[in-house]
Structure formats: structure tokens, C-alpha cells
Amino acid sequence: MTDAMHKSGAMVRKVSRMNHAMRSEASASGSLTDLPGCYVLLLHLVEAQPIQIGRLGLIEFPAGCHLYVGSAHGPGGLRGRLCHHLNPVTRPHWHVDYLRTVAPCMAVWYATGESANECAWAAALAQMPGAAIIAPRFGASDCGCAGHLLAFVQPPDASQWAVRAGIEHLRVLKVSAA
């Protein structure tokens, strides 16, 4: 455990249901507010399989940890966006919705802030050992990035990545299925 992880330790809470995770986080600590910010979803895919990702097409995903970087600067801020990402997918809209139909979200890393840093966050993730881009342009339709989804066999260390990405107060939300 590093200092950064200790600082975020208070934010880590295990809950039995995803919806409850969001509610308890929001009500107990006020951390998941309407403030804007960026986030990383840690999605776990148990078995390698082809997945149709909207208009990106049919993509062969390896088993492992898939990290998706996004930003929340609209109404509802981080709380609104993360509630969407932690609830079951009804009608896929974003690329990550398609992946989430088979790869549940195990944890979220996030930080509040006005600036849209998701491209820098994705670039820093791509520099972590073992990172691979499986789906070029995933989540990056509106920017010049290679992709906002990075695949890992094992998830990278959050605090090491936070240092690389220049994030001072990274918060961690653990999600565990019932």
C-alpha cells in the first residue's frame, strides 16, 4: 500500500449490490456528487470471446481485465454517469455498454475535476506494463486517441498509475456482485 492508496482507503467500500454501492457512497460520504470528473471502469471478462461493439464491429476480446476511461462533465456529474455504468445495460449506447453486457464492472477509479483529462488518463494507462489495445478507437470516436480501452491480464497498480497520470486524489470504489 502506498500513501496514495491509504488516502483513498476511506473511499473503498464493499457492498453487496451495485445500486446500493452508488447510494451508500453518495449519501454516506458525499464523494459521488454531481461534480464533474474522470473515471476508469475495471471490467472483468472471464472467457475470451467475440463481442459486437456497436458500429466498431465484432471484436475478439481476450479474458482478463479491461479498463475503460471516460469523463463525466454533463448533468449529474460523476454520480449520474457512474450510476449508468453500474446499472444493468438495457439499451447499449456507448461502446462500453456493449462490453459491459458480458464483462461486469468490478471497481471504479475516479477523481473530480473540471478539466477533461480522459485522453491523458488513457495515455498513462497505455504506458503501464502489459497494456494492450484490443479495440482501436474504442470510446475514442471524438478524439485522436488510439483508444480509451486498455486490456490487461492483471489490473495495473492504481497508485502507480495515478502517479504516472498526475492524479493527486484518486478514489477507488469497489463493486462486488451479490
Ligand SMILES: [Zn+2]
Ligand atoms: Zn482520447
